[in-house]
Amino acid sequence: MFYRFISQHFASYIEADDDINYAELSDDVMTPEIKDDAIKTKGYFIYPSQLFVNVAKNAHTNEALNTDLAKIFSEIEASANSYPSEKDIKGLFADFDTTSNRLGNMVKDQIEMPHVARSTVY
Template sequence: MVPTTKEMQRAELHKTIWRIANDLRGSVDGWDFKTYVLGMMFYRFISENLTDYINEGEWKAGNTDFDYCNLGDADARGIFKEMVAEKGFFIFPSNLFVNVRARAAQDENLNETLEGVFRNIEGSAAGTPSERDLKGLFADLDVNSPRLGGDGRAAKSETGQGS
């Protein structure tokens, strides 16, 4: 039987998690590892979920070449309030997982970039009903932990851009 796309994605995820575990072995305990990996997976999920949501809306409106990932942050400001009202949060295109990952190998301060991204996601809901749900969402994901490597190596490894 030929594996389905879902099975292939699950196998790739499994392989990636094991690779990360091997990269971090000895420097991070199991709980911190789980928190870090699951936090990054959640960040990726909400990035892809928001992107799909926005893209589908544009495609239904006839803009079939639209891809939110390629939109400039200034252009995305126009849908900020609408998306927070509909989804409960907002992520600017430059802060999407796919775009942070694409820049990770050249980002000397990836830990600071990720910290800012997480702060922006949480802050996008300020003053809205979803603020309580998002406040502190990424608090346990300490991208500045010395156990992860002070130069952001672990963060680069997690995003698939390890050196």
């Protein structure tokens, strides 16, 4: 939920009053100047491809989801390096365990809950 919140918050900041959808933009359009300004203002940076909405869109078929999330979280934290917000952002995702195997050893097993478990969740 936290990742979703900061993704939405960041996208809203970039979109401001403009008629754009940040999630639909290519990462390539993010210039170093845009990135620098965003980090100075928001304290961190998230590329469009790293937004929760874009990661969630393909999560059910992404067998590397856990490592992709770990990389995204690391990059969000690293975006603040050498900025005043670094001390606030560093370790932001430290409590997120993207390697937990509680729901299964493989990402596909974690995504596809067994029928019995599904009935108890709903």
